[in-house]
Structures are given as C-alpha cells and as structure tokens.
Amino acid sequence: MQRRELILGTLAAASLPLLATAQTLEKPKLTLAVGGKNLLYYLPLTIAEQLGYFKAEGLDVTIVDFAGGAKALQAVVGGSADVVSGAFEHTVNMQFKGQPMRAFVLQGATPQIVLGINPKTLPNFKTIADLKGKKVGVSAPGSSTNVMVNFLLAKAGLKPGDVSIIGVGTGSGAVAAMRTGQIDAMSNLDPVITLLLRSGDLKIVSDTRRPAESEKVFGGPMPAGCLYAPQAFVDKHPNSVQALTNAMVRASKWIQTAGAAEIIKAVPESYLLGDRAVYIDAFLAAKGSLSPDGMIPEKGPLTAFKALASVDEKLAAAKLDLSAVYTNDFVKKANAKYPKG
Numbered sequence: 001m002q003r004r005e006l007i008l009g010t011l012a013a014a015s016l017p018l019l020a021t022a023q024t025l026e027k028p029k030l031t032l033a034v035g036g037k038n039l040l041y042y043l044p045l046t047i048a049e050q051l052g053y054f055k056a057e058g059l060d061v062t063i064v065d066f067a068g069g070a071k072a073l074q075a076v077v078g079g080s081a082d083v084v085s086g087a088f089e090h091t092v093n094m095q096f097k098g099q100p101m102r103a104f105v106l107q108g109a110t111p112q113i114v115l116g117i118n119p120k121t122l123p124n125f126k127t128i129a130d131l132k133g134k135k136v137g138v139s140a141p142g143s144s145t146n147v148m149v150n151f152l153l154a155k156a157g158l159k160p161g162d163v164s165i166i167g168v169g170t171g172s173g174a175v176a177a178m179r180t181g182q183i184d185a186m187s188n189l190d191p192v193i194t195l196l197l198r199s200g201d202l203k204i205v206s207d208t209r210r211p212a213e214s215e216k217v218f219g220g221p222m223p224a225g226c227l228y229a230p231q232a233f234v235d236k237h238p239n240s241v242q243a244l245t246n247a248m249v250r251a252s253k254w255i256q257t258a259g260a261a262e263i264i265k266a267v268p269e270s271y272l273l274g275d276r277a278v279y280i281d282a283f284l285a286a287k288g289s290l291s292p293d294g295m296i297p298e299k300g301p302l303t304a305f306k307a308l309a310s311v312d313e314k315l316a317a318a319k320l321d322l323s324a325v326y327t328n329d330f331v332k333k334a335n336a337k338y339p340k341g
Helices: 002-024 040-050 069-077 089-096 144-155 172-179 192-198 211-218 231-236 238-257 260-266 276-289 300-309 313-317 329-337
Strands: 029-035 060-066 083-087 101-106 114-117 135-138 164-167 185-188 203-207 225-230
Touching (some): 040 225, 040 238, 040 260, 040 276, 060 069, 069 083, 069 089, 083 089, 083 144, 089 101, 089 313, 101 231, 101 329, 114 144, 135 144, 135 172, 144 203, 144 211, 144 300, 172 192, 185 192, 211 276, 211 300, 225 231, 231 238, 260 276
Parallel strands (some): 029 060, 135 164, 135 185
Antiparallel strands (some): 083 225, 101 225, 114 185, 114 203
C-alpha cells in the first residue's frame, strides 16, 4: 500500500508543473484567423502547429483559414476569432479606424509579395503604368497583396481605381486565373508565384521576397506576416499571448536551421500544390525573408504607415501613435526561453 501511495504521490507531483502552466493561461483555448495558411508567408504558423509547439505551451489553438488577410481581420473584429496571423500594416489601418490592434511577434521580415504580369495578355508590357484599365488578381480585396498593388500604382502615378482588382485566393484558383487569362497581372505569394514562374505563366515586375528589393520598394524595413490582436485582448490575456509568442519564435528558429526536406515533411501535402520541387524552390526563395527571431523592426511601423498613406489622403493626415501598433516585449521573453529554438 505504501509503495502504491508513493507512486501516486510521485505522479501527482510530476503533473503539478503542467497544471500550474495551464492555470496561468487566461485563455488556453484560442481561435486564430489566417488568410492563406498554405503560403510560405505563414510558414512559422504552420510549423508551430505541425510540430506541436502551441500544445507544448499549454495552448489549444484552432486555426481558421480564410481567402485573404482582410477576411481574417474581419473574423477578429466580428468576434469569431481571437488573434490574427496577418499582414502588419493592418495594425496601422485599424488604429486609424479607432479599433486598436497590436502586433506581438513577427513572421516575415519582408512582405514576400510578388507583382507579376501575364505574358499572354500583356506581351508588350514595359512599366506599371501599362496596367491602367487591366485586371489585377490579389489574394483578397483589401489584403496586403492589394495594398502592394495600390502602393506600386501610386509610385507610377496611377490610382487604385485605374485597375480592376479581382480576388483569386492563394492556391489553385489563383494559378488557374492566371493561366486562363482571366487576369492580366497578379500580386501574390509563394508557392503560387514559383509555380507560375516555372510554367512560364508569369513575368516578375516587383519581388519583395528579396530584402534589398523590399527596402527599395518601400523605402525602409516593411514588416509583413505577424500575429496581432485587439489591444484589449493583449491586455487581458498577457500569459496566453506570451505562450503564442513562445511557440512562434521557436518555430521561426527551427525554420532557420531546417533543410528543404525537413520543411516538406512538416507541412501538409496539400500545401505543395502537387509539385514538391516547386515548393522546395519557393521555400529557398522565401527563407531569407522570414524573421529569424520574431522581432519587429523599430522603423517598420513608419514604413507601413507611409505605404498606406501614399494611397489614402485621410490616413496620411492622421496623427497616429505608431509605437502603439506593436510590441517586442513578448518576443524578448520568448528568445530568452528559446535561445536556440
């Protein structure tokens, strides 16, 4: 009897740390909205999920995938999701709209968005000004792919209304739209871009997968994919936000040391779009644009603001507190916990 009680006592003691961890999380069950989960833009999110990093932090995360980042944001605004995995610039836009959001861990150091034209419908394309009156595909209207189009149009002296924006998603539908000539140009991400490049159905005009070109396009560091949430949620659930950040930082560090074969093994088969070689090429093209540690660059919010302000006069005139759209406090603690991933 004494031996049985000793064993039970030992098991109870062993479970205490896990129990304590669970109790400290204000909201262990979370719903996270993302727009285009298959994209390499969100690879850290997929790795954190697939390798069990969220569960290791005591979290039960339900990830809901939408056609684009704008729709993922709507889910949080509408209350059906808690956190967004989306483009950083939405935090600036939402402060302008009086609905403060705060980014707390970075996934992408550059937007990874590529603007390309359809060589079949635009064989004589020379400059972005040639897009006037044309159909441009984006992941979803209002998403970061749309923002990039607007920004590049503005630099060419055009307005958003000078082109027809069409939502094509981030998967096979986007590929089909380009190949069948439904759109004349596309602003999208990998693996869609690499797939179309390899088949000769896309010609690159601007490529922000490359950090140097991204800085040239935007005039500074342009933070991209991140986790962000309403300020009220961050304030009310700091331990849960920390747990999310821990998992994401750990995933980002794993990616930096992983080989292409390990990535292929970790992601769902459906993400490969039927061609493993294409996904490997896409990963190698995007790896340098992924954040190695989750830190949001200090000058990033200003770059995002300028990009949005270039096509929105009211936002340009607004006095925003850009320090309130992000925090690195959670990331610093996560890096201390996982210095090597």
